[in-house]
Each structure stands twice: as C-alpha cells, then as structure tokens.
Amino acid sequence: MSESTGGSASTAAPEPQAPIGIALATDDELVKAVDFEKSGDGLVPAIVQDAADGTVLTVAYMDAEALRRTLDSGRSWFYSRSRQEYWQKGETSGDRQYVREVRMDCDGDALVIVVDQHGKGACHTGNRTCFYRTVGHGPGVPRPQ
Amino acid sequence: MSESTGGSASTAAPEPQAPIGIALATDDELVKAVDFEKSGDGLVPAIVQDAADGTVLTVAYMDAEALRRTLDSGRSWFYSRSRQEYWQKGETSGDRQYVREVRMDCDGDALVIVVDQHGKGACHTGNRTCFYRTVGHGPGVPRPQ
Numbered sequence: 001m002s003e004s005t006g007g008s009a010s011t012a013a014p015e016p017q018a019p020i021g022i023a024l025a026t027d028d029e030l031v032k033a034v035d036f037e038k039s040g041d042g043l044v045p046a047i048v049q050d051a052a053d054g055t056v057l058t059v060a061y062m063d064a065e066a067l068r069r070t071l072d073s074g075r076s077w078f079y080s081r082s083r084q085e086y087w088q089k090g091e092t093s094g095d096r097q098y099v100r101e102v103r104m105d106c107d108g109d110a111l112v113i114v115v116d117q118h119g120k121g122a123c124h125t126g127n128r129t130c131f132y133r134t135v136g137h138g139p140g141v142p143r144p145q
Numbered sequence: 146m147s148e149s150t151g152g153s154a155s156t157a158a159p160e161p162q163a164p165i166g167i168a169l170a171t172d173d174e175l176v177k178a179v180d181f182e183k184s185g186d187g188l189v190p191a192i193v194q195d196a197a198d199g200t201v202l203t204v205a206y207m208d209a210e211a212l213r214r215t216l217d218s219g220r221s222w223f224y225s226r227s228r229q230e231y232w233q234k235g236e237t238s239g240d241r242q243y244v245r246e247v248r249m250d251c252d253g254d255a256l257v258i259v260v261d262q263h264g265k266g267a268c269h270t271g272n273r274t275c276f277y278r279t280v281g282h283g284p285g286v287p288r289p290q
Contacts, residue, residue, distance in 0.1 A: 024281030031280055045190045045255075047201055051285060054199025056192055059255040071281045100285035105275035106268050110190075110204040112276045116285040123251050130250035131257045135176055136169035136216045140196060140245035140261040 018118075021074025021098050031071070035108040036064050043079060046111045048089075048122060050129075051100045057122035058130040060089075062111060067102070074099050076113055095119030163263075166219025166243055176216070180253040181209050188224060191256045193234075193267060195274075196245045202267035203275040205234075207256060212247070219244050221258055240264030 036042050043061040050057050060078035062070070066086055069077035076089045076097040090096030097115035104111055121128030181187050188206040195202055205223035207215070211231055214222035221234045221242040235241030242260035249256055266273030 019286050022283050022286065024283040026281040027279065030278055034280070045204060047192050047204065049199075049201060052288070054194075056194060056201065056257050059190060059192065059250060067280075074283055074285070098286035099281075099283065101282045102280040103276040104278050104280050105204060106270050106272070106277070107275075110275075111280070112201050114285075116288050118286075118288050125251050127251070130252075130255075131248040132251070133175055133249050134172065135179070135212075135247040135249050135256070136171040136244075137246045138167050138169040138219055138244065140219070140259075141164045141167065141243035141263075143197070143261050143263050 018094070018096060019098075023074050024071045024099060024102065026071050030104060031067070033108050034064070034067065034104055034111070038107075038109045041081075043081070044109050044111055046076075046078065046113050048076065048097065048113045048115055050117050051114045052116070055129055056131055057097075057115070057117060057128070067111070070099060070113070071102065076115060089122070090119060093119060093124070095121060097122070163239070163241060164243070168219050169216045169244060169247065171216050175249060176212070178253050179209070179212065179249055179256070183252075183254045186226075188226070189254050189256055191221075191223065191258050193221065193242065193258045193260055195262050196259045197261070200274055201276055202242075202260070202262060202273070212256070215244060215258070216247065221260060234267070235264060238264065238269070240266060242267070 042063045046060050046062045048057045063079045066077045066079045076099055078087055080087055096118045099115050101114040123130040187208045191205050191207045193202045208224045211222045211224045221244055223232055225232055241263045244260050246259040268275040
C-alpha cells in the first residue's frame with residue numbers, strides 16, 4: 001500500500017485532465033458515530049471495493065480527518081500507519097479512486113468505501129487488487145436454496 | 146460482531162443437519178507469509194465477502210491460530226479483541242460461514258475470506274451484512290472506457 005512521495009524534481013508531464021472528485025452527500029449523525037477510539041490508535045480499517053464488480057481492492061486506514069477529506073473531496077484519503085501521514089490514493093501513481101459510497105458497520109469500527117477505480121488499479125505492485133494471492137481454496141458448502 | 150457464548154442450559158434443539166465444513170487446499174508458503182506481527186497485537190483484519198455476489202459481510206480479526214482453524218475446518222474462526230477468545234461464526238446463531246477462498250494482500254497484513262453465508266446473514270443485528278448503513282453517497286466518476 002506504500003506510495004513514494006515523489007519529492008524529487010521530474011520532467012514528466014502531469015496526468016492530463018484528471019477529473020476532480022465530487023463531494024458526497026453525507027449523513028452527519030453517522031459520520032459522528034464512527035468509533036475511531038475503539039482501536040486505541042484513532043484509526044478504523046477502510047475496505048475499498050470496486051463499484052464495477054465488487055472486487056475488494058485494498059484495505060487501508062482512516063482517522064476522522066481522512067474520512068472528512070474523503071467525504072469532502074470525493075476521492076479516497078487514508079492515514080499511513082508506517083509513515084504517519086495522510087495520503088490520497090493515486091496522487092503519485094495516477095490510479096485514483098473516486099468515491100461513490102461510504103458504508104459503516106454495525107459497531108462503527110470499520111468502513112467500506114465503494115469506488116470507481118481509475119488507472120491500472122489499486123495495488124502498488126501493478127495488480128488491480130492488493131488481494132491477488134490465494135492462501136487457500138475449496139468448494140465451500142453452497143447455501144441451501 | 147458480538148455473539149453470546151450461550152453458556153446457560155437450554156431446552157432448544159440443536160440446529161439439525163448443519164453440514165461440516167470442508168478443509169481448504171492451502172499454499173503453505175503463503176500461510177507462513179501472513180504478517181501477524183505488523184499490527185503489534187498479532188492480529189490481521191479479515192474481510193468476509195459473500196461468494197454469491199461479492200457483498201462485504203463483516204470485518205473481524207484473525208491471529209495465526211484462527212487462520213489455521215479456518216483453513217482446517219472450512220468454516221470461519223476469528224479472534225475477539227474485546228473478549229480475548231476465539232469464536233466460530235454461527236456456532237451460537239446458526240448463521241455459519243463455509244469458506245471457499247482465503248486471499249492475502251500485497252504486504253500480507255490483511256485477508257479476504259470468501260464464504261457461503263448460511264442462515265440469516267453475517268450481522269448480529271439480523272442484517273445480512275454488518276455494513277447496512279450509508280455514511281455518504283455520490284455519483285463517483287465512472288472510469289473512462
């Protein structure tokens with residue numbers, strides 16, 4: 001989930017015509033109900049899901065400020081635990097996430113962010129999803145109809 | 146995500162004919178590669194996704210033992226941060242999760258668990274998904290074709 005900060009000078013042209021995000025209509029009571037304190041570090045996991053087909057693209061973390069920036073900008077903002085800084089997905093890579101929906105779970109300590117994923121995908125490895133490796137698989141037990 | 150432990154005696158009959166789970170075929174190198182230590186508490190978030198339609202059902206936490214039980218039993222096991230104990234989804238409610246696939250992300254600190262969700266659903270509130278509340282919504286910016 002890491003992204004370089006791109007601090008050095010570059011002769012590459014900026015990404016042309018990247019559309020700005022569209023602010024979300026919010027339920028302010030629910031925004032206030034997100035329980036950032038439960039984890040002890042002020043963060044909740046944010047599961048990013050592709051609006052196109054439901055693929056889980058990545059998991060990152062948000063504090064209250066990252067959620068606010070996401071809702072206001074219509075693009076995903078996260079807080080990096082390792083770098084201890086805010087980052088906006090795609091700002092370096094061009095692989096931007098435009099947000100369609102933010103959902104919260106029953107006890108308010110996790111979020112689902114439904115996005116239009118632009119560019120190559122969500123993963124810094126170049127894969128569309130960060131979850132490109134299968135640890136185990138089986139037939140399951142189909143739900144009775 | 147809480148479940149009662151059901152410790153008191155009950156006259157209710159046990160759920161009939163619940164199929165046992167089917168152990169997963171695993172990639173043992175990837176199992177070993179899951180980074181349980183990164184978070185500092187030995188846990189990784191496990192995003193549970195419905196095999197039927199990709200709905201994100203819930204987020205819970207696994208340590209190495211919960212992952213091992215999940216892979217061996219073919220049913221989802223988690224570790225409760227608040228109760229500090231293992232729990233198997235549906236053991237009390239009957240709303241069992243039979244696992245089809247376990248995926249890990251690029252840096253090994255998050256899992257996706259694809260399941261056949263039996264019973265009413267994944268949430269202790271009676272909702273199918275724990276993510277039944279919308280904090281914000283908007284049109285997004287569709288990916289260029």
